[in-house]
Amino acid sequence: MSGFGPALKDLVVNRVMQRARIKRGPMTYPFELQYRHIYILPTKFGWGFGLLLLLMALGGLNFNNNMALMLVFLLGTIAQLTTFIAYRNLSELSIDSIHAEPIFCGEVAHFRTFISNGDERQRFAVQAGFDKPLDCSDFKLNVCEPLNLAFPTVKRGWAEMPSFRLETRFPLGLFKAWSWVFPQIQCLVYPAPAINAPPLPSTGQGQSGMAKKGSGDQIYGLRQYQAGDSMQRIAWRASARHDDLYSLEMEAPREQACELDWDSLRDENLETRLSILTAWVIAADHKQLLYSLKLPSAQVTCGSGDDHRSKCLELLALFEQ
Numbered sequence: 653m654s655g656f657g658p659a660l661k662d663l664v665v666n667r668v669m670q671r672a673r674i675k676r677g678p679m680t681y682p683f684e685l686q687y688r689h690i691y692i693l694p695t696k697f698g699w700g701f702g703l704l705l706l707l708m709a710l711g712g713l714n715f716n717n718n719m720a721l722m723l724v725f726l727l728g729t730i731a732q733l734t735t736f737i738a739y740r741n742l743s744e745l746s747i748d749s750i751h752a753e754p755i756f757c758g759e760v761a762h763f764r765t766f767i768s769n770g771d772e773r774q775r776f777a778v779q780a781g782f783d784k785p786l787d788c789s790d791f792k793l794n795v796c797e798p799l800n801l802a803f804p805t806v807k808r809g810w811a812e813m814p815s816f817r818l819e820t821r822f823p824l825g826l827f828k829a830w831s832w833v834f835p836q837i838q839c840l841v842y843p844a845p846a847i848n849a850p851p852l853p854s855t856g857q858g859q860s861g862m863a864k865k866g867s868g869d870q871i872y873g874l875r876q877y878q879a880g881d882s883m884q885r886i887a888w889r890a891s892a893r894h895d896d897l898y899s900l901e902m903e904a905p906r907e908q909a910c911e912l913d914w915d916s917l918r919d920e921n922l923e924t925r926l927s928i929l930t931a932w933v934i935a936a937d938h939k940q941l942l943y944s945l946k947l948p949s950a951q952v953t954c955g956s957g958d959d960h961r962s963k964c965l966e967l968l969a970l971f972e973q
Contacts, residue, residue, distance in 0.1 A: 669815065673834050682768070683747045685818070687830045690742050692735050692786070698826035701731065727912045734819045740830035741775050741820045750813065752839035754965070756930075760802045763813050763841040768796035783815050808969045815835040841900060842930060842965045843923070849931035852911050852941075874898045878934050909942035909954050912964075926968050933968070937961045947971060 668691075676689075694702065705724050712720030748766045755761055769775055769791035779788045780799040787799045805811050818828040874887055877897030890898045912932045917925045929945070937944040937956070945952040945964045949971070952964050 669755045669832055670688070672832055673815075676834065679834055679836055679867050681747065681749050683833070685742055685745050685747075685831050687739070689744060690829055691831065692827055692829045695821060695828045696824060698731070698828075701826055705731075705884075723797075731824070735827045735829075737823055738827050741778065742818060742829050742831055744771050745775065745778070745818065746770055746792070750835050750837045751811070752837060753844060754840040754962070755805065756842045757805055757808045757844040760804050761811055761813075761841070762836065763801045763803065763835075763839065765801060765816075765835075766796050767791065767799060770794060775820075777820055779819045779820070780816055780968065782816050797859060799807075803839075804971055805839075808841050808843045808922050810838040810970075811841050813839065838967060840969055842969045843926040844903055845931040845934055846924070846927040849928045849935075851884060851931055852935055852939075853916060875899050875901050909944070911935060911944050911946060911954075912936070913946045914948055915946070922973055924973060930965065930968055933961060933964045948973070 672689075680800050685832055705728055708720055709724045710718070712724060746768045749764045751764055752761055752763045765780060767778070767780075767789075770855070772793060774793055775791040777788060778791060778799075780786065782801065784803055788790055789797050789799055791797055801813075801816055805812065811815045813832045813835045817830045817832050819828060823966050867961065874890055875898065877891075877899045878887065887898045887900050910932075912929055914929070915927060917928055917957050921927065933943070933945065937960075940956060942954050944954040945967065947967060950967050951968065952960070
């Protein structure tokens with residue numbers, strides 16, 4: 653019997669949410685909260701305050717105390733007015749957009765929800781969250797503010813953003829006004845990189861390229877000093893011999909391109925293969941190597957850079973055997 657109450661509450665909440673989702677239809681941005689989207693109920697503190705007013709009213713009637721009854725009616729009127737204030741604190745708020753950056757499996761997805769207040773009145777203590785409020789903000793006049801909603805991830809691929817609610821208990825905390833939001837936003841979840849991945853494969857298509865001058869730890873040669881060169885790079889001995897300032901020019905040798913091949917990991921299962929390939933992509937990108945990715949269903953030619961890395965990780969995240 654102890655679990656009957658929470659189960660009944662979850663059933664009622666799910667029914668209300670399902671009905672609200674069906675009535676609203678697909679969500680389009682910007683989405684403005686209207687009166688029919690907002691629900692209001694007393695909080696636990698509000699129920700206690702109402703019980704206190706009831707006891708005060710019974711005491712006033714029992715002892716025929718007009719001052720006590722007047723105080724009950726005054727406090728009850730104030731409490732009733734807070735329902736209207738709580739409603740106006742959410743009404744006509746606009747959800748402009750929701751963004752989520754790709755993450756690795758096991759990390760927390762952060763959905764940045766941009767909410768604007770196009771009205772002339774300021775909004776206070778507006779909270780947002782999934783099961784319970786996670787982030788809170790005040791919305792000034794004609795200002796768009798982001799609210800950050802965090803959601804843990806447990807598997808790779810597309811992660812759907814769950815429905816969340818906007819809530820306020822302003823001004824006195826006696827009543828809670830809230831509205832459910834049903835976003836149609838996805839966050840791309842990459843496979844988790846393998847912790848003890850094998851070394852990068854030394855084979856690959858392509859040849860060693862030219863050394864990249866201008867950065868690195870190896871000395872390439874000398875050149876005349878240019879404005880902005882670091883004092884640590886100045887070749888003092890050579891400058892003294894030539895009666896002119898010379899700077900050391902550095903280089904970073906370009907290593908051979910490597911090929912990240914699915915078939916080179918035959919002894920591993922599906923998810924382990926994807927984790928190792930993910931770790932290889934990160935390692936190759938960190939070393940600024942040219943690398944290619946070969947999967948049974950797709951292939952990425954040799955390249956480097958942020959776009960190349962994102963393309964490889966996306967293929968690994970959405971891979972289906």
